[in-house]
Structure formats: C-alpha cells, structure tokens
Amino acid sequence: xxxxxxxxxxxxxxxxxxxxxxxxxxxxxxxxxxxxxxxxxxxxxxxxxxxxxxxxxxxxxxxxxxxxxxxxxxxxxxxxxxxxxxxxxxxxxxxxxxxxxxxxxxxxxxxxxxxxxxxxxxxxxxxxxxxxxx
Numbered sequence: 001x002x003x004x005x006x007x008x009x010x011x012x013x014x015x016x017x018x019x020x021x022x023x024x025x026x027x028x029x030x031x032x033x034x035x036x037x038x039x040x041x042x043x044x045x046x047x048x049x050x051x052x053x054x055x056x057x058x059x060x061x062x063x064x065x066x067x068x069x070x071x072x073x074x075x076x077x078x079x080x081x082x083x084x085x086x087x088x089x090x091x092x093x094x095x096x097x098x099x100x101x102x103x104x105x106x107x108x109x110x111x112x113x114x115x116x117x118x119x120x121x122x123x124x125x126x127x128x129x130x131x132x133x134x
Contacts, residue, residue, distance in 0.1 A: 007059040039106040053134040071130040075101035
C-alpha cells in the first residue's frame with residue numbers, strides 16, 4: 001500500500017459485482033486493508049470478476065498499462081469529506097474521497113484512516129487503473 005501526495009496504490013479483493021438500476025451498469029465493491037472502494041461502471045468494461053485480487057492505482061500521472069488487460073480511465077476529484085454517525089453512544093467517522101470518471105463514480109472510504117484524503121485536491125485530474133492480480 002502506498003499513499004502519498006498525487007498517488008494511491010492499494011490491493012484488494014473484489015467482494016461484489018451487483019446490477020445497478022441503470023441498464024448495463026454494475027456496482028463494484030473492492031475491499032482493501034483499511035479502505036473500501038465502491039464504484040459503478042459499464043459491465044462491458046470489466047476486466048475482473050468477483051473474488052479476484054486486484055491492484056488499484058489512482059494518480060495524477062497516466063499509468064503504464066496493458067490495453068485489453070487493465071481498466072484505465074481518467075476523471076476528476078469531486079469531493080473529500082468526513083461523515084459522522086452516532087449509534088448507541090458510539091461515534092463513527094468515515095472518510096470519503098469521491099472521483100468522477102466521466103459520470104461513473106468511484107468512492108474510497110475508510111473508518112480507520114483519513115490520510116488518503118490528502119493525496120489529491122478538489123478538481124485534480126486523476127487516472128485510475130485496475131489490474132487483476134489473480
């Protein structure tokens with residue numbers, strides 16, 4: 001895992017690929033160590049399946065990739081926020097980074113860490129690459 005200014009590199013497992021209410025679109029949940037990635041995407045663009053281990057790179061620079069093997073898209077950071085929930089006297093703070101890939105949303109969220117929020121500024125152009133590892 002690498003989290004620094006201008007780059008996030010994490011690995012995780014694709015836990016769910018669900019149908020969206022929008023025809024041809026799926027909602028993907030990828031669970032990494034301390035960060036969960038949720039995103040919607042056209043089914044035709046999937047390069048991985050449920051249960052696959054994947055690496056995710058989000059960076060300001062265009063990553064090297066293999067066409068037809070990796071998913072790569074670019075978009076903009078549209079929101080960085082922390083939400084606070086209270087349940088049974090317990091406070092839970094969730095940090096969220098939202099990226100729009102030309103209308104498809106990517107949400108990175110964590111209750112354990114918030115350092116990834118400092119990796120990018122609002123409206124930064126970012127590239128996202130997902131590569132299947134297994």
